Amino acid sequence: MEQGNVLSYFNLFKLVLSRDLKIALRHRDDVLNPLLFFIIIITLFPLGIGPEPQTLAKIAPGIIWVSALLATLLSLDRMFKSDYQDGALEQLLLSPYPSFIWVLAKVIAHWILTGIPLIIIAPVLAAMLNLPAESFLATFWTLLLGTPVLSFIGAIGAALTVGLKKGGVLLSLIILPLYIPVLIFATSAIDAASYGLPYGGQLAIIGALLVGALTLTPFAITSALKVSTN
Protein backbone atom coordinates (compact mmCIF):
# COMPACT_ATOMS: atom_id res chain seq x y z
CA MET A 1 0.00 0.00 0.00
CA GLU A 2 1.32 3.40 -0.86
CA GLN A 3 2.27 5.50 2.11
CA GLY A 4 0.82 8.64 0.65
CA ASN A 5 2.36 12.04 1.10
CA VAL A 6 4.41 11.80 4.25
CA LEU A 7 6.06 15.06 5.12
CA SER A 8 9.46 15.36 6.65
CA TYR A 9 9.50 17.47 9.76
CA PHE A 10 11.27 20.26 7.96
CA ASN A 11 8.77 20.29 5.14
CA LEU A 12 5.88 20.29 7.58
CA PHE A 13 7.46 23.25 9.33
CA LYS A 14 7.95 25.10 6.06
CA LEU A 15 4.42 24.29 4.95
CA VAL A 16 2.71 25.60 8.06
CA LEU A 17 4.99 28.62 8.23
CA SER A 18 4.41 29.64 4.64
CA ARG A 19 0.68 29.02 4.96
CA ASP A 20 0.39 31.28 7.99
CA LEU A 21 2.47 33.98 6.31
CA LYS A 22 0.40 33.79 3.14
CA ILE A 23 -2.86 34.04 5.06
CA ALA A 24 -1.58 36.99 7.06
CA LEU A 25 -0.48 38.83 3.93
CA ARG A 26 -4.00 38.49 2.61
CA HIS A 27 -5.35 40.01 5.82
CA ARG A 28 -2.97 42.91 6.12
CA ASP A 29 -5.12 44.57 8.77
CA ASP A 30 -4.31 41.89 11.30
CA VAL A 31 -0.65 42.67 10.89
CA LEU A 32 -0.86 46.42 10.66
CA ASN A 33 -3.20 46.99 13.60
CA PRO A 34 -0.80 45.93 16.36
CA LEU A 35 1.97 47.88 14.68
CA LEU A 36 -0.13 51.03 14.52
CA PHE A 37 -1.17 50.42 18.12
CA PHE A 38 2.50 50.29 19.08
CA ILE A 39 3.20 53.56 17.29
CA ILE A 40 0.19 55.32 18.74
CA ILE A 41 0.81 54.32 22.36
CA ILE A 42 4.39 55.47 22.18
CA THR A 43 3.20 58.75 20.70
CA LEU A 44 0.66 59.18 23.49
CA PHE A 45 3.20 59.00 26.28
CA PRO A 46 4.93 62.32 25.62
CA LEU A 47 1.50 63.88 25.26
CA GLY A 48 0.52 62.54 28.64
CA ILE A 49 3.77 63.04 30.48
CA GLY A 50 5.13 66.22 28.98
CA PRO A 51 7.74 66.85 26.31
CA GLU A 52 10.65 67.44 28.66
CA PRO A 53 13.52 65.58 26.97
CA GLN A 54 15.24 64.37 30.11
CA THR A 55 12.12 62.80 31.57
CA LEU A 56 11.34 61.08 28.30
CA ALA A 57 14.87 59.79 27.93
CA LYS A 58 14.68 58.31 31.42
CA ILE A 59 11.46 56.40 30.86
CA ALA A 60 11.93 55.63 27.16
CA PRO A 61 13.08 52.02 27.67
CA GLY A 62 10.05 51.30 29.82
CA ILE A 63 7.66 52.94 27.39
CA ILE A 64 9.03 51.08 24.39
CA TRP A 65 8.89 47.74 26.12
CA VAL A 66 5.49 48.13 27.77
CA SER A 67 4.09 49.24 24.42
CA ALA A 68 5.70 46.22 22.76
CA LEU A 69 4.03 43.99 25.38
CA LEU A 70 0.63 45.52 24.79
CA ALA A 71 0.95 45.43 21.01
CA THR A 72 1.93 41.77 21.13
CA LEU A 73 -0.99 41.05 23.45
CA LEU A 74 -3.31 42.64 20.92
CA SER A 75 -1.97 40.49 18.12
CA LEU A 76 -2.18 37.18 19.99
CA ASP A 77 -5.84 36.75 19.31
CA ARG A 78 -5.12 36.23 15.64
CA MET A 79 -2.77 33.31 16.21
CA PHE A 80 -5.22 30.47 16.50
CA LYS A 81 -8.65 32.00 16.18
CA SER A 82 -9.33 31.66 12.48
CA ASP A 83 -7.91 28.15 12.37
CA TYR A 84 -10.06 27.24 15.36
CA GLN A 85 -13.17 28.60 13.73
CA ASP A 86 -12.81 26.78 10.43
CA GLY A 87 -11.61 23.51 11.96
CA ALA A 88 -8.07 23.58 10.60
CA LEU A 89 -6.74 23.54 14.15
CA GLU A 90 -8.48 20.28 14.96
CA GLN A 91 -7.13 18.76 11.78
CA LEU A 92 -3.62 19.76 12.70
CA LEU A 93 -4.04 18.27 16.15
CA LEU A 94 -5.41 15.06 14.72
CA SER A 95 -2.65 14.72 12.15
CA PRO A 96 0.03 12.10 12.78
CA TYR A 97 2.78 14.68 12.91
CA PRO A 98 4.23 15.80 16.25
CA SER A 99 2.54 19.00 17.23
CA PHE A 100 5.86 20.52 18.34
CA ILE A 101 6.76 21.14 14.69
CA TRP A 102 3.72 22.97 13.48
CA VAL A 103 3.20 24.84 16.78
CA LEU A 104 6.76 26.10 16.43
CA ALA A 105 5.98 27.15 12.86
CA LYS A 106 2.84 29.01 13.89
CA VAL A 107 4.52 30.93 16.68
CA ILE A 108 7.49 31.83 14.50
CA ALA A 109 5.09 33.02 11.81
CA HIS A 110 3.41 35.18 14.43
CA TRP A 111 6.75 36.60 15.47
CA ILE A 112 7.73 37.37 11.90
CA LEU A 113 4.49 39.26 11.43
CA THR A 114 4.37 41.01 14.80
CA GLY A 115 7.84 41.09 16.34
CA ILE A 116 9.91 41.98 13.32
CA PRO A 117 7.87 45.07 12.38
CA LEU A 118 8.23 46.24 15.98
CA ILE A 119 11.99 45.76 15.82
CA ILE A 120 12.17 47.70 12.56
CA ILE A 121 10.09 50.65 13.66
CA ALA A 122 11.40 50.86 17.23
CA PRO A 123 14.49 52.97 16.46
CA VAL A 124 12.35 55.69 14.92
CA LEU A 125 10.09 55.80 17.95
CA ALA A 126 13.03 55.59 20.33
CA ALA A 127 14.48 58.69 18.69
CA MET A 128 11.15 60.44 19.24
CA LEU A 129 11.41 59.56 22.90
CA ASN A 130 14.88 61.05 23.05
CA LEU A 131 16.55 57.76 23.86
CA PRO A 132 20.31 58.33 24.19
CA ALA A 133 22.35 57.15 21.21
CA GLU A 134 24.23 54.53 23.21
CA SER A 135 20.99 52.69 23.93
CA PHE A 136 19.84 52.09 20.39
CA LEU A 137 21.86 48.93 19.86
CA ALA A 138 20.72 47.59 23.22
CA THR A 139 17.12 48.30 22.28
CA PHE A 140 17.57 46.39 19.07
CA TRP A 141 19.09 43.37 20.82
CA THR A 142 16.54 43.24 23.59
CA LEU A 143 13.70 43.44 21.10
CA LEU A 144 15.29 40.86 18.84
CA LEU A 145 15.71 38.38 21.68
CA GLY A 146 12.67 39.37 23.69
CA THR A 147 9.84 39.60 21.16
CA PRO A 148 10.03 35.88 20.30
CA VAL A 149 9.69 35.11 24.01
CA LEU A 150 6.56 37.27 24.06
CA SER A 151 5.17 35.33 21.10
CA PHE A 152 5.88 31.94 22.67
CA ILE A 153 4.52 32.71 26.11
CA GLY A 154 1.60 34.59 24.61
CA ALA A 155 0.79 31.59 22.46
CA ILE A 156 0.02 29.58 25.60
CA GLY A 157 -2.57 32.14 26.62
CA ALA A 158 -3.91 32.39 23.09
CA ALA A 159 -4.28 28.62 22.94
CA LEU A 160 -6.17 28.51 26.24
CA THR A 161 -8.57 31.29 25.37
CA VAL A 162 -9.15 30.60 21.68
CA GLY A 163 -12.48 28.88 22.33
CA LEU A 164 -13.81 31.47 24.74
CA LYS A 165 -16.06 34.33 23.78
CA LYS A 166 -14.55 36.98 26.03
CA GLY A 167 -11.04 35.63 25.72
CA GLY A 168 -9.32 38.98 25.31
CA VAL A 169 -9.29 40.33 28.86
CA LEU A 170 -8.64 36.91 30.33
CA LEU A 171 -5.65 36.62 28.01
CA SER A 172 -4.12 39.79 29.41
CA LEU A 173 -4.67 38.65 32.99
CA ILE A 174 -2.99 35.31 32.37
CA ILE A 175 -0.10 36.44 30.19
CA LEU A 176 1.07 39.77 31.55
CA PRO A 177 2.48 38.43 34.84
CA LEU A 178 4.48 35.93 32.80
CA TYR A 179 5.92 38.77 30.69
CA ILE A 180 7.40 40.51 33.72
CA PRO A 181 10.89 38.93 33.67
CA VAL A 182 11.42 39.85 30.01
CA LEU A 183 10.28 43.39 30.72
CA ILE A 184 12.60 43.77 33.71
CA PHE A 185 15.74 42.47 32.03
CA ALA A 186 15.12 44.20 28.73
CA THR A 187 14.59 47.64 30.23
CA SER A 188 17.52 47.13 32.54
CA ALA A 189 19.77 46.31 29.60
CA ILE A 190 18.71 49.45 27.73
CA ASP A 191 19.18 51.50 30.89
CA ALA A 192 22.62 50.09 31.50
CA ALA A 193 23.61 50.91 27.93
CA SER A 194 22.61 54.54 28.43
CA TYR A 195 25.12 54.76 31.30
CA GLY A 196 27.78 53.08 29.20
CA LEU A 197 27.67 49.98 31.36
CA PRO A 198 27.87 46.46 29.97
CA TYR A 199 24.53 44.77 29.41
CA GLY A 200 25.62 41.36 28.17
CA GLY A 201 24.33 39.72 31.33
CA GLN A 202 20.80 40.93 30.85
CA LEU A 203 20.87 39.89 27.20
CA ALA A 204 22.13 36.47 28.22
CA ILE A 205 19.21 36.04 30.58
CA ILE A 206 16.72 37.08 27.91
CA GLY A 207 18.49 34.62 25.61
CA ALA A 208 18.06 31.91 28.23
CA LEU A 209 14.36 32.76 28.50
CA LEU A 210 14.14 32.52 24.71
CA VAL A 211 15.75 29.10 24.56
CA GLY A 212 13.59 27.92 27.45
CA ALA A 213 10.46 29.22 25.78
CA LEU A 214 11.41 27.73 22.41
CA THR A 215 11.90 24.28 23.83
CA LEU A 216 9.23 24.12 26.54
CA THR A 217 6.27 26.23 25.54
CA PRO A 218 5.21 24.15 22.51
CA PHE A 219 4.23 21.37 24.90
CA ALA A 220 2.13 23.70 26.99
CA ILE A 221 0.65 25.23 23.83
CA THR A 222 -0.29 21.79 22.51
CA SER A 223 -1.95 20.82 25.80
CA ALA A 224 -3.81 24.10 25.82
CA LEU A 225 -4.96 23.65 22.21
CA LYS A 226 -6.17 20.14 23.00
CA VAL A 227 -8.19 21.49 25.93
CA SER A 228 -9.70 24.25 23.82
CA THR A 229 -10.66 22.05 20.91
CA ASN A 230 -11.66 19.20 23.20
Place this chain on the structure above:
Amino acid sequence: MQFDSITAFLDMGGYGFFVWLSFGFGFIALLILVLQSKSALKRAKSDIAKRIVTEQKQKLAAQQQNNHR
Protein backbone atom coordinates in the same frame (compact mmCIF):
# COMPACT_ATOMS: atom_id res chain seq x y z
CA MET B 1 0.43 40.81 79.82
CA GLN B 2 2.23 43.40 77.82
CA PHE B 3 -0.45 46.01 78.27
CA ASP B 4 -1.60 47.76 81.45
CA SER B 5 -5.08 48.62 80.35
CA ILE B 6 -7.54 48.05 77.56
CA THR B 7 -6.80 51.53 76.25
CA ALA B 8 -3.13 50.67 76.04
CA PHE B 9 -4.04 47.45 74.25
CA LEU B 10 -6.11 49.26 71.64
CA ASP B 11 -3.46 51.91 71.25
CA MET B 12 -0.67 49.40 70.49
CA GLY B 13 2.09 51.81 71.39
CA GLY B 14 0.82 54.40 68.95
CA TYR B 15 0.44 51.95 66.08
CA GLY B 16 -3.10 50.98 66.96
CA PHE B 17 -4.62 52.12 63.68
CA PHE B 18 -2.33 49.97 61.57
CA VAL B 19 -2.37 46.90 63.79
CA TRP B 20 -6.16 46.81 64.05
CA LEU B 21 -6.53 47.66 60.37
CA SER B 22 -4.42 44.62 59.53
CA PHE B 23 -6.07 42.22 61.91
CA GLY B 24 -9.49 43.61 61.05
CA PHE B 25 -8.95 43.06 57.33
CA GLY B 26 -7.54 39.60 57.95
CA PHE B 27 -10.43 38.63 60.18
CA ILE B 28 -13.09 39.90 57.78
CA ALA B 29 -11.39 38.34 54.75
CA LEU B 30 -11.13 34.93 56.40
CA LEU B 31 -14.66 35.18 57.73
CA ILE B 32 -16.03 35.91 54.27
CA LEU B 33 -13.96 33.04 52.88
CA VAL B 34 -15.36 30.54 55.37
CA LEU B 35 -18.95 31.74 55.02
CA GLN B 36 -18.79 31.77 51.22
CA SER B 37 -17.25 28.30 51.13
CA LYS B 38 -19.92 26.84 53.38
CA SER B 39 -22.76 28.51 51.50
CA ALA B 40 -21.36 27.31 48.17
CA LEU B 41 -21.37 23.76 49.49
CA LYS B 42 -24.93 24.12 50.71
CA ARG B 43 -26.00 25.58 47.38
CA ALA B 44 -24.33 22.77 45.44
CA LYS B 45 -26.13 20.19 47.56
CA SER B 46 -29.51 21.88 47.23
CA ASP B 47 -29.07 22.33 43.47
CA ILE B 48 -28.38 18.62 43.06
CA ALA B 49 -31.28 17.72 45.31
CA LYS B 50 -33.61 19.96 43.29
CA ARG B 51 -32.39 18.39 40.08
CA ILE B 52 -33.04 14.89 41.43
CA VAL B 53 -36.60 15.88 42.39
CA THR B 54 -37.19 17.40 38.94
CA GLU B 55 -35.83 14.29 37.25
CA GLN B 56 -38.06 12.06 39.35
CA LYS B 57 -41.10 14.16 38.47
CA GLN B 58 -40.19 13.95 34.79
CA LYS B 59 -39.80 10.17 35.01
CA LEU B 60 -43.13 9.90 36.75
CA ALA B 61 -44.80 12.05 34.12
CA ALA B 62 -43.24 9.99 31.32
CA GLN B 63 -44.40 6.76 32.99
CA GLN B 64 -47.95 8.07 33.33
CA GLN B 65 -47.97 9.02 29.68
CA ASN B 66 -46.87 5.50 28.76
CA ASN B 67 -49.57 3.97 30.96
CA HIS B 68 -52.27 6.01 29.29
CA ARG B 69 -51.32 4.74 25.86
Place this chain on the structure above:
Amino acid sequence: MWKWLHPYANPETTYHLSDRVIPWFGWLSGSLLTIGLVWALLFAPADYQQGDSFRIFYLHVPAASLSMGIYLGMAIAALCGMVWQLKLSDAAVAALAPVGAVFTAIALFTGAAWGKPMWGTWWVWDARLTSELVLLFLYLGVIAINNAFEDKQMAGKAASIIALVGVINLPIIKYSVEWWNTLHQGATVSKLGKPAMSLEMFWPFVVCFLGFAFFVATVTCIRFKTEILLRNSSRPWVKNLMLEQAE
Protein backbone atom coordinates in the same frame (compact mmCIF):
# COMPACT_ATOMS: atom_id res chain seq x y z
CA MET C 1 4.58 1.81 48.14
CA TRP C 2 1.89 4.24 47.11
CA LYS C 3 -0.82 1.63 46.75
CA TRP C 4 -2.60 2.90 49.83
CA LEU C 5 -3.28 6.13 47.95
CA HIS C 6 -5.03 4.46 45.06
CA PRO C 7 -8.52 4.21 46.59
CA TYR C 8 -8.49 7.98 46.99
CA ALA C 9 -8.51 8.53 43.24
CA ASN C 10 -12.17 7.64 43.59
CA PRO C 11 -14.13 10.84 44.18
CA GLU C 12 -16.56 9.18 46.55
CA THR C 13 -13.86 7.88 48.87
CA THR C 14 -12.12 11.22 48.99
CA TYR C 15 -15.38 13.07 49.53
CA HIS C 16 -16.07 11.04 52.62
CA LEU C 17 -12.51 11.44 53.77
CA SER C 18 -12.82 15.21 53.50
CA ASP C 19 -16.07 15.03 55.39
CA ARG C 20 -14.49 13.14 58.27
CA VAL C 21 -11.42 15.31 58.38
CA ILE C 22 -13.08 18.76 58.38
CA PRO C 23 -14.17 18.79 62.06
CA TRP C 24 -10.67 17.80 63.18
CA PHE C 25 -9.00 20.47 61.09
CA GLY C 26 -11.61 22.96 62.16
CA TRP C 27 -11.11 22.41 65.87
CA LEU C 28 -7.34 22.35 65.57
CA SER C 29 -7.42 25.57 63.61
CA GLY C 30 -9.83 27.29 65.97
CA SER C 31 -7.96 26.41 69.12
CA LEU C 32 -4.49 27.08 67.72
CA LEU C 33 -5.57 30.41 66.28
CA THR C 34 -7.20 31.49 69.54
CA ILE C 35 -4.15 30.58 71.59
CA GLY C 36 -1.75 31.97 69.01
CA LEU C 37 -3.47 35.29 68.44
CA VAL C 38 -4.08 35.96 72.11
CA TRP C 39 -0.44 35.14 72.75
CA ALA C 40 0.72 37.32 69.86
CA LEU C 41 -1.45 40.30 70.69
CA LEU C 42 -1.33 40.28 74.47
CA PHE C 43 1.67 38.36 75.74
CA ALA C 44 4.43 38.48 73.16
CA PRO C 45 6.92 41.29 73.71
CA ALA C 46 6.96 44.37 71.54
CA ASP C 47 9.84 44.68 69.14
CA TYR C 48 12.84 46.74 70.18
CA GLN C 49 12.78 48.84 67.02
CA GLN C 50 9.24 48.53 65.72
CA GLY C 51 7.28 48.56 68.92
CA ASP C 52 3.83 47.09 68.97
CA SER C 53 3.37 47.42 65.20
CA PHE C 54 5.49 44.29 65.03
CA ARG C 55 2.44 42.30 66.08
CA ILE C 56 1.25 42.55 62.48
CA PHE C 57 4.09 40.11 61.78
CA TYR C 58 2.08 37.28 63.34
CA LEU C 59 -0.59 37.69 60.68
CA HIS C 60 1.47 38.92 57.74
CA VAL C 61 4.19 36.27 57.65
CA PRO C 62 1.95 33.20 58.01
CA ALA C 63 -0.33 34.64 55.33
CA ALA C 64 2.58 35.25 52.98
CA SER C 65 4.19 31.82 53.46
CA LEU C 66 0.85 30.07 53.16
CA SER C 67 0.04 32.01 50.00
CA MET C 68 3.15 30.56 48.42
CA GLY C 69 2.65 27.10 49.89
CA ILE C 70 -0.90 26.95 48.58
CA TYR C 71 0.31 27.82 45.09
CA LEU C 72 2.88 25.04 45.31
CA GLY C 73 0.18 22.62 46.47
CA MET C 74 -2.07 23.74 43.64
CA ALA C 75 0.73 23.19 41.12
CA ILE C 76 1.49 19.73 42.49
CA ALA C 77 -2.20 18.85 42.22
CA ALA C 78 -2.19 20.16 38.64
CA LEU C 79 0.89 18.09 37.83
CA CYS C 80 -0.65 14.93 39.31
CA GLY C 81 -3.76 15.59 37.27
CA MET C 82 -1.80 15.92 34.05
CA VAL C 83 0.52 12.98 34.64
CA TRP C 84 -1.97 10.47 36.05
CA GLN C 85 -5.09 11.90 34.42
CA LEU C 86 -6.83 12.23 37.78
CA LYS C 87 -10.12 14.08 37.65
CA LEU C 88 -9.90 14.89 41.36
CA SER C 89 -6.91 17.12 40.69
CA ASP C 90 -9.09 19.56 38.80
CA ALA C 91 -11.32 19.77 41.86
CA ALA C 92 -8.28 20.34 44.07
CA VAL C 93 -6.95 23.15 41.88
CA ALA C 94 -10.36 24.80 41.81
CA ALA C 95 -10.68 24.48 45.58
CA LEU C 96 -7.23 25.82 46.40
CA ALA C 97 -7.09 28.84 44.11
CA PRO C 98 -9.56 31.13 45.93
CA VAL C 99 -8.07 30.25 49.32
CA GLY C 100 -4.61 31.10 48.03
CA ALA C 101 -5.86 34.35 46.53
CA VAL C 102 -7.42 35.44 49.84
CA PHE C 103 -4.23 34.72 51.78
CA THR C 104 -2.18 36.59 49.17
CA ALA C 105 -4.52 39.56 49.51
CA ILE C 106 -4.17 39.45 53.30
CA ALA C 107 -0.38 39.31 52.95
CA LEU C 108 -0.43 42.32 50.63
CA PHE C 109 -2.84 44.35 52.75
CA THR C 110 -1.10 43.66 56.05
CA GLY C 111 2.22 44.27 54.35
CA ALA C 112 1.02 47.69 53.27
CA ALA C 113 -0.45 48.47 56.69
CA TRP C 114 2.83 47.45 58.29
CA GLY C 115 4.81 49.38 55.73
CA LYS C 116 3.12 52.70 56.38
CA PRO C 117 4.43 53.15 59.94
CA MET C 118 7.75 51.45 59.12
CA TRP C 119 8.69 52.85 55.73
CA GLY C 120 6.41 55.87 55.60
CA THR C 121 4.36 54.83 52.58
CA TRP C 122 1.51 52.41 52.01
CA TRP C 123 3.13 50.79 49.03
CA VAL C 124 6.79 50.19 48.31
CA TRP C 125 8.05 48.40 45.25
CA ASP C 126 9.89 46.11 47.60
CA ALA C 127 10.92 42.85 45.95
CA ARG C 128 8.80 40.72 48.23
CA LEU C 129 5.65 42.83 48.02
CA THR C 130 5.95 43.11 44.24
CA SER C 131 6.41 39.35 43.85
CA GLU C 132 3.43 38.84 46.12
CA LEU C 133 1.37 41.14 43.89
CA VAL C 134 2.34 39.11 40.84
CA LEU C 135 1.38 35.95 42.75
CA LEU C 136 -2.06 37.47 43.30
CA PHE C 137 -2.41 37.99 39.56
CA LEU C 138 -1.39 34.40 38.91
CA TYR C 139 -4.07 33.19 41.33
CA LEU C 140 -6.68 35.45 39.74
CA GLY C 141 -5.69 34.03 36.35
CA VAL C 142 -6.31 30.47 37.55
CA ILE C 143 -9.66 31.44 39.08
CA ALA C 144 -10.70 33.39 35.99
CA ILE C 145 -9.86 30.59 33.63
CA ASN C 146 -11.69 28.09 35.77
CA ASN C 147 -14.82 30.21 35.55
CA ALA C 148 -14.47 31.03 31.85
CA PHE C 149 -15.24 27.58 30.51
CA GLU C 150 -18.74 26.16 30.69
CA ASP C 151 -17.60 22.56 30.71
CA LYS C 152 -16.01 21.87 34.09
CA GLN C 153 -13.67 19.25 32.62
CA MET C 154 -12.19 21.68 30.10
CA ALA C 155 -12.04 24.38 32.75
CA GLY C 156 -10.13 22.13 35.13
CA LYS C 157 -7.58 21.11 32.52
CA ALA C 158 -7.05 24.69 31.38
CA ALA C 159 -6.63 25.88 34.97
CA SER C 160 -4.12 23.10 35.58
CA ILE C 161 -2.06 24.21 32.59
CA ILE C 162 -2.04 27.78 33.82
CA ALA C 163 -1.14 26.71 37.35
CA LEU C 164 1.81 24.71 36.02
CA VAL C 165 3.02 27.46 33.68
CA GLY C 166 2.73 29.84 36.62
CA VAL C 167 4.72 27.68 38.99
CA ILE C 168 7.56 27.38 36.49
CA ASN C 169 7.54 31.11 36.00
CA LEU C 170 7.21 31.94 39.68
CA PRO C 171 10.89 31.48 40.58
CA ILE C 172 11.91 33.36 37.43
CA ILE C 173 9.57 36.22 38.29
CA LYS C 174 10.71 36.32 41.91
CA TYR C 175 14.35 36.33 40.89
CA SER C 176 13.87 39.05 38.30
CA VAL C 177 11.83 41.24 40.67
CA GLU C 178 14.42 40.83 43.42
CA TRP C 179 17.17 41.72 40.96
CA TRP C 180 15.15 44.68 39.70
CA ASN C 181 14.54 45.88 43.21
CA THR C 182 18.17 45.80 44.32
CA LEU C 183 19.03 47.63 41.13
CA HIS C 184 16.69 50.46 42.00
CA GLN C 185 17.37 50.54 45.73
CA GLY C 186 19.27 53.79 45.41
CA ALA C 187 19.02 55.96 48.49
CA THR C 188 16.17 54.17 50.22
CA VAL C 189 17.57 51.47 52.42
CA SER C 190 15.17 48.76 53.34
CA LYS C 191 14.46 49.25 57.02
CA LEU C 192 12.76 45.94 57.23
CA GLY C 193 15.40 43.33 57.66
CA LYS C 194 14.53 39.87 58.87
CA PRO C 195 14.27 40.41 62.58
CA ALA C 196 16.42 38.18 64.72
CA MET C 197 13.67 36.27 66.37
CA SER C 198 13.80 35.81 70.06
CA LEU C 199 12.16 32.67 71.37
CA GLU C 200 9.45 34.76 72.96
CA MET C 201 8.39 35.78 69.47
CA PHE C 202 9.13 32.50 67.78
CA TRP C 203 6.67 30.31 69.64
CA PRO C 204 3.58 32.48 69.21
CA PHE C 205 4.55 32.71 65.54
CA VAL C 206 4.68 28.92 65.23
CA VAL C 207 1.29 28.54 66.92
CA CYS C 208 -0.26 31.21 64.68
CA PHE C 209 1.28 29.66 61.59
CA LEU C 210 -0.06 26.22 62.46
CA GLY C 211 -3.45 27.70 63.25
CA PHE C 212 -3.64 29.38 59.87
CA ALA C 213 -2.34 26.27 58.14
CA PHE C 214 -5.13 24.16 59.61
CA PHE C 215 -7.55 26.92 58.69
CA VAL C 216 -6.41 26.57 55.08
CA ALA C 217 -6.90 22.81 55.35
CA THR C 218 -10.42 23.19 56.73
CA VAL C 219 -11.62 25.69 54.16
CA THR C 220 -9.93 23.84 51.29
CA CYS C 221 -11.64 20.59 52.29
CA ILE C 222 -15.02 22.33 52.35
CA ARG C 223 -14.40 23.80 48.89
CA PHE C 224 -13.02 20.45 47.72
CA LYS C 225 -16.29 18.77 48.70
CA THR C 226 -18.21 21.40 46.73
CA GLU C 227 -16.03 20.91 43.66
CA ILE C 228 -16.36 17.12 43.83
CA LEU C 229 -20.14 17.41 44.01
CA LEU C 230 -20.26 19.83 41.09
CA ARG C 231 -18.13 17.59 38.91
CA ASN C 232 -19.89 14.34 39.77
CA SER C 233 -23.46 15.53 40.10
CA SER C 234 -24.92 12.87 37.84
CA ARG C 235 -23.27 9.94 39.58
CA PRO C 236 -25.46 7.55 41.56
CA TRP C 237 -23.38 7.88 44.72
CA VAL C 238 -24.00 11.62 44.74
CA LYS C 239 -27.71 11.15 44.20
CA ASN C 240 -27.91 8.63 47.03
CA LEU C 241 -25.97 10.92 49.29
CA MET C 242 -28.28 13.85 48.60
CA LEU C 243 -31.36 11.75 49.22
CA GLU C 244 -29.86 10.44 52.46
CA GLN C 245 -29.08 13.92 53.68
CA ALA C 246 -32.52 15.20 52.77
CA GLU C 247 -34.09 12.73 55.16
